[in-house]
Amino acid sequence: MSPLPPTPSQTVGPFYGYALPFPTGGEIAPAGHPDTITVRGVVLDGAGQPIPDALLEIWQAGPDGDLTGRPGSMRRDPVTGGFLGRDGVDFTGFGRVATDADGGWVVRTLPPGPHRPGAAPYLSVCVFARGLLHHLFTRIYLPEHADALAADPVLGALPPERRATLLAERDHDRTYRFDIRLQGGDGGHEETVFLAFA
Amino acid sequence: MSTPPSPPPGSSPALASQAEIDREIAAQYQSYVDSRAAGAPARQHPDRDYPPYRSSALRHPKQPLVSVGDPEDVELSGPVFGVTDVTALDSDLTRQHTGEPLGERLTVTGRVLDRDGRPVRGQLVEVWQANAAGRYAHQRDDHPAPLDPNFTGVGRCLTDDEGRYRFTTIKPGPYPWRNHRNAWRPAHIHFSLFGTAFTQRLVTQMYFPGDPLFPYDPILQSVTDDAARQRLVASYDHDLSVPEWSLGYRWDIVLDGPAATWMEEGRL
Numbered sequence: 001m002s003p004l005p006p007t008p009s010q011t012v013g014p015f016y017g018y019a020l021p022f023p024t025g026g027e028i029a030p031a032g033h034p035d036t037i038t039v040r041g042v043v044l045d046g047a048g049q050p051i052p053d054a055l056l057e058i059w060q061a062g063p064d065g066d067l068t069g070r071p072g073s074m075r076r077d078p079v080t081g082g083f084l085g086r087d088g089v090d091f092t093g094f095g096r097v098a099t100d101a102d103g104g105w106v107v108r109t110l111p112p113g114p115h116r117p118g119a120a121p122y123l124s125v126c127v128f129a130r131g132l133l134h135h136l137f138t139r140i141y142l143p144e145h146a147d148a149l150a151a152d153p154v155l156g157a158l159p160p161e162r163r164a165t166l167l168a169e170r171d172h173d174r175t176y177r178f179d180i181r182l183q184g185g186d187g188g189h190e191e192t193v194f195l196a197f198a
Numbered sequence: 199m200s201t202p203p204s205p206p207p208g209s210s211p212a213l214a215s216q217a218e219i220d221r222e223i224a225a226q227y228q229s230y231v232d233s234r235a236a237g238a239p240a241r242q243h244p245d246r247d248y249p250p251y252r253s254s255a256l257r258h259p260k261q262p263l264v265s266v267g268d269p270e271d272v273e274l275s276g277p278v279f280g281v282t283d284v285t286a287l288d289s290d291l292t293r294q295h296t297g298e299p300l301g302e303r304l305t306v307t308g309r310v311l312d313r314d315g316r317p318v319r320g321q322l323v324e325v326w327q328a329n330a331a332g333r334y335a336h337q338r339d340d341h342p343a344p345l346d347p348n349f350t351g352v353g354r355c356l357t358d359d360e361g362r363y364r365f366t367t368i369k370p371g372p373y374p375w376r377n378h379r380n381a382w383r384p385a386h387i388h389f390s391l392f393g394t395a396f397t398q399r400l401v402t403q404m405y406f407p408g409d410p411l412f413p414y415d416p417i418l419q420s421v422t423d424d425a426a427r428q429r430l431v432a433s434y435d436h437d438l439s440v441p442e443w444s445l446g447y448r449w450d451i452v453l454d455g456p457a458a459t460w461m462e463e464g465r466l
Binding site for chain 1: 246453
């Protein structure tokens with residue numbers, strides 16, 4: 001049987017803000033977990049301007065490399081219909097954050113573990129924005145795990161300046177920076193590497 | 199408000215006319231038709247660089263995407279949701295306030311499938327839309343059409359074992375936007391979908407059959423393949439209409455992208 005033709009993508013538009021983001025969307029780590037890391041950045045357009053209406057989704061392995069995921073990212077209150085927030089215990093592996101007026105975003109999560117022996121752990125990121133007709137995937141690799149990073153097949157196939165766009169920079173202890181540039185610009189800044197899955 | 203508002207002087211750059219946008223849409227379409235005639239594969243999704251949609255200009259990558267295909271990629275699994283993440287009322291957008299919203303009451307239903315035709319079970323479907331007058335409950339929507347105190351326009355549900363979703367809502371109105379002069383979006387409902395793999399993630403828009411605004415809309419026309427574009431349009435289904443209550447529309451969704459092969463082998 002030939003595969004069914006897929007439903008085309010359309011832009012998320014400007015008005016998803018009351019529908020998709022949810023409280024604690026960026027708080028992927030169980031509250032107060034001592035291993036929590038913070039990953040922050042900005043989303044920029046081809047003119048180097050911040051994009052205030054982008055939406056990022058994160059999917060990642062748990063610290064043990066487990067990719068099973070769990071429900072409960074957007075727990076709801078059946079009494080009011082509002083959001084309860086995460087339960088503070090389970091790690092769902094999923095986060096969703098809208099950029100702020102300055103294009104900024106922050107997630108707090110647990111460092112992913114290797115999803116197979118020797119794999120370089122990463123956060124998978126799906127980017128949506130007004131003006132973007134089809135979402136984009138990228139990856140946030142953390143700078144630790146030097147041996148695994150050196151052996152990663154995706155990173156290994158990229159020239160150094162492209163490879164660098166997939167590596168978070170350590171700002172200070174347990175805090176990382178990862179900017180996303182949807183388009184390379186005249187200012188010389190490198191466009192983020194985006195991925196296609198075969 | 200009885201007259202249309204005039205924009206403040208000097209507030210925006212000169213906008214293209216609809217005729218200019220129509221010519222650009224036609225040129226993009228012809229370029230795709232020519233590429234097909236020359237043997238290029240069918241394009242199932244919009245090109246991210248689609249000049250008639252002005253906001254795409256600085257928001258599309260110029261470099262080709264980097265192909266990855268390791269069967270152990272993290273992206274071949276994906277987030278899961280459950281009964282804790284939705285409430286029973288979420289799928290009825292007409293019952294989220296004390297009164298009934300204005301507008302034509304609808305049932306919108308269909309199945310979420312992968313490209314092999316397998317149902318996507320127990321997964322989250324999210325929708326959002328304008329009210330019957332074409333206004334979103336969003337602070338940045340300044341279209342001078344009335345807000346409806348009984349309609350927010352947000353819904354969620356989980357698919358059942360057949361991959362089915364079902365929403366009760368009202369028909370959204372078309373609305374103006376500033377892509378070009380006299381730009382109007384055809385009526386649509388935004389959909390957000392998850393598959394079993396993060397690679398299958400989809401955000402899209404469902405349109406209503408026979409909308410006269412289709413040819414003028416650069417967002418819908420960004421899907422240059424005729425058959426693909428038609429897949430964004432729901433079907434009116436009289437059997438789904440409920441007597442004395444609501445009109446029925448059916449829209450099936452097929453998620454693109456690979457999933458882990460071990461799921462196909464039933465070892466999940």
